[in-house]
Amino acid sequence: NRQWYLHSRPEGVPNEDDIRARSVPLCRPGPGQVLMQNLFLSMDPGARFWMSDRPGYMEPIAIGETIRGSTLGRIVESNHPKFKVGDYAVGIACNGWEDYSLIDPELNEVVRADLGFPVNWHLSIFSAVGLTPYFGLLEIGKPKPGDTLLVSAAAGAVGSLAGQIGRIKGCRTVGIAGSDEKCRWIVDELGYDAAINYKTCGDMQQAIAEACPDGVDIYFDNVAGSILDAALLNMNNFGRIVFCGAISQYNTDDAVPGPYNYWQILARSLTVRGYIALEFRDRFPQAVEEMRGWIDSGELTFAEDIAEGFESTVATFARLFDGSNKGKLMVKIRDG
Numbered sequence: 318n319r320q321w322y323l324h325s326r327p328e329g330v331p332n333e334d335d336i337r338a339r340s341v342p343l344c345r346p347g348p349g350q351v352l353m354q355n356l357f358l359s360m361d362p363g364a365r366f367w368m369s370d371r372p373g374y375m376e377p378i379a380i381g382e383t384i385r386g387s388t389l390g391r392i393v394e395s396n397h398p399k400f401k402v403g404d405y406a407v408g409i410a411c412n413g414w415e416d417y418s419l420i421d422p423e424l425n426e427v428v429r430a431d432l433g434f435p436v437n438w439h440l441s442i443f444s445a446v447g448l449t450p451y452f453g454l455l456e457i458g459k460p461k462p463g464d465t466l467l468v469s470a471a472a473g474a475v476g477s478l479a480g481q482i483g484r485i486k487g488c489r490t491v492g493i494a495g496s497d498e499k500c501r502w503i504v505d506e507l508g509y510d511a512a513i514n515y516k517t518c519g520d521m522q523q524a525i526a527e528a529c530p531d532g533v534d535i536y537f538d539n540v541a542g543s544i545l546d547a548a549l550l551n552m553n554n555f556g557r558i559v560f561c562g563a564i565s566q567y568n569t570d571d572a573v574p575g576p577y578n579y580w581q582i583l584a585r586s587l588t589v590r591g592y593i594a595l596e597f598r599d600r601f602p603q604a605v606e607e608m609r610g611w612i613d614s615g616e617l618t619f620a621e622d623i624a625e626g627f628e629s630t631v632a633t634f635a636r637l638f639d640g641s642n643k644g645k646l647m648v649k650i651r652d653g
């Protein structure tokens with residue numbers, strides 16, 4: 318069983334010194350246990366957080382432990398009534414970057430492969446990653462027709478969907494992304510009304526002001542840092558900040574100063590709420606149904622960015638941090 322495990326805590330973007338491969342004998346499932354052969358590994362920025370020894374919403378990954386992640390696979394042995402051999406199953410943030418996982422039957426769910434879409438969609442649009450923007454925007458952002466919605470990391474898995482859901486709800490949508498190509502893509506293909514390239518726009522506060530002449534009612538924040546600071550100065554009174562992620566800060570263990578414009582939360586009567594998508598787990602099926610409806614009607618589209626091969630995993634993970642992924646990043650480790 319090949320595994321990627323944490324050899325040392327990374328400083329900066331993880332590489333193959335920090336995360337190393339090993340081969341271990343395959344564990345057989347004991348009573349009540351289930352063995353899954355992984356087909357796809359989900360590449361999620363949050364995993365970088367667990368590689369550091371910092372307090373968070375999950376325990377840090379221990380040195381020597383297999384890297385924790387979301388995977389989709391097929392059941393190869395089962396001693397549990399919930400799973401049959403041959404079933405496809407998905408586990409969110411509870412399986413590992415490895416060929417075979419002894420899975421937790423409570424935290425993994427059987428998914429169907431006969432629903433008219435590729436089975437890997439259960440790890441992208443119809444998984445927690447796809448449902449993160451759904452619940453964040455609708456429950457926290459509370460979009461109303463005519464609102465201006467600003468989204469950072471707008472060409473990524475979460476951001477690409479956040480803007481489209483906002484559009485469906487009648488918002489004017491502005492996305493922030495790290496290349497001209499991504500900016501064109503989110504406007505031309507995803508229906509964003511405007512885009513800002515944060516790497517070339519110069520003064521970010523000014524760029525947001527120009528792209529959002531009526532101010533910002535909802536900021537869907539995936540990155541935090543200086544973009545959040547610039548957004549705070551453009552928020553309308555009673556605006557909502559959906560605090561979904563802080564990717565600009567995941568690769569440092571140092572204390573991060575700011576947001577410097579924190580006072581604007583008070584001055585503009587803003588609501589800022591962080592969340593973990595799994596908080597809404599009980600409502601995932603209903604959300605999947607609604608998202609499926611939008612896809613079928615052509616209102617919602619999304620992109621997957623699928624790298625091939627177990628060996629590519631660490632290099633693929635690093636792409637989340639240089640911005641070279643577009644849409645949901647995954648590693649396909651075998652057919653099945």
Ligand code: NDP
Nearest residue numbers: 362470473474475494495539562563564565592593594640
């Ligand atoms: P993405 O597919 O959006 O990939 C990450 C993107 O972030 C990159 O493509 C890059 O795009 C951008 N980025 C990387 N570094 C920086 C930086 N320093 N400043 C600005 N942008 C940067 O990943 P996901 O969609 O999976 O995740 C997006 C965010 O959502 C993350 O913060 C993640 O932790 C969070 N998240 C939160 C969840 C929750 O439950 N709250 C669940 C899932 C994800 P670019 O080219 O534009 O720079």
